[in-house]
Amino acid sequence: MKKVFFISDAHIGAESSEQERIKSEKLFRFFDIVASEGSAVYILGDFFDFWFDYRKVIPSKYFKILCKLASLADAGVEIHIFGGNHDWWMKKNGFFARNFGIKIHPKPMRTKIFGKRFFLAHGDGIAPSDWGYRDILCPILRNPLSVWLFGLLPAEWGLALAKLVSSSSKLYTEKRNLRFEQEYENFAQKIIADGVDYVVMGHLHIVVNAKLNGGIYANIGDFFKNFSYAEFDGEKFEIKTIEQ
Numbered sequence: 482m483k484k485v486f487f488i489s490d491a492h493i494g495a496e497s498s499e500q501e502r503i504k505s506e507k508l509f510r511f512f513d514i515v516a517s518e519g520s521a522v523y524i525l526g527d528f529f530d531f532w533f534d535y536r537k538v539i540p541s542k543y544f545k546i547l548c549k550l551a552s553l554a555d556a557g558v559e560i561h562i563f564g565g566n567h568d569w570w571m572k573k574n575g576f577f578a579r580n581f582g583i584k585i586h587p588k589p590m591r592t593k594i595f596g597k598r599f600f601l602a603h604g605d606g607i608a609p610s611d612w613g614y615r616d617i618l619c620p621i622l623r624n625p626l627s628v629w630l631f632g633l634l635p636a637e638w639g640l641a642l643a644k645l646v647s648s649s650s651k652l653y654t655e656k657r658n659l660r661f662e663q664e665y666e667n668f669a670q671k672i673i674a675d676g677v678d679y680v681v682m683g684h685l686h687i688v689v690n691a692k693l694n695g696g697i698y699a700n701i702g703d704f705f706k707n708f709s710y711a712e713f714d715g716e717k718f719e720i721k722t723i724e725q
């Protein structure tokens with residue numbers, strides 16, 4: 482039986498060109514594993530450091546990785562992308578759905594994989610104490626009017642603005658998120674108590690694979706410093722890394 486793979490938080494485009502080159506080489510190795518051993522891959526958000534579904538423009542720095550996704554889709558691998566806090570602005574029937582048949586998930590999702598119950602999410606806004614982001618910032622950034630207004634900016638300006646906001650917020654958010662670790666575990670505990678077997682998220686940029694009340698709470702880490710990913714064969718849920 483082929484496996485199902487999970488990856489998250491590659492933040493493609495966020496780093497220096499040397500780091501991006503290393504990341505892209507490892508990403509290609511990951512997707513080669515998926516193509517040969519997998520039937521599906523779940524990309525759990527913040528894969529791109531920023532994405533906006535323009536009607537006629539795609540950001541050129543993503544050219545190679547978009548080609549790789551296309552060849553993966555052509556090989557028959559089912560691809561899911563969850564919106565993260567950095568790349569939430571993918572339309573359900575936008576660029577990815579139309580060109581590659583990729584399924585876009587703007588929200589957390591419950592699904593069955595090999596008969597097991599999964600809760601999948603990027604994980605932003607889950608900690609109760611993260612109310613400032615969840616209840617104030619997020620509704621503004623995701624408001625249809627804000628999205629429409631942003632789309633009116635020339636793409637070069639929009640992408641430059643996003644880059645500015647994204648790079649100044651990233652380190653701050655990363656440190657801040659670590660304070661929420663316990664709240665994520667509490668959250669996972671509740672979902673497991675509700676009958677879910679596996680709670681799988683990203684966003685925190687740390688690796689967690691813990692047994693919790695008969696279920697599993699996993700955080701699959703990130704793909705820019707840990708280069709971690711997860712695979713599930715119906716029995717075993719393992720977190721691995723792409724080494725040197």
Ligand SMILES: [Mn+2]
Nearest residue numbers: 527565566684
């Ligand atoms: Mn995130």
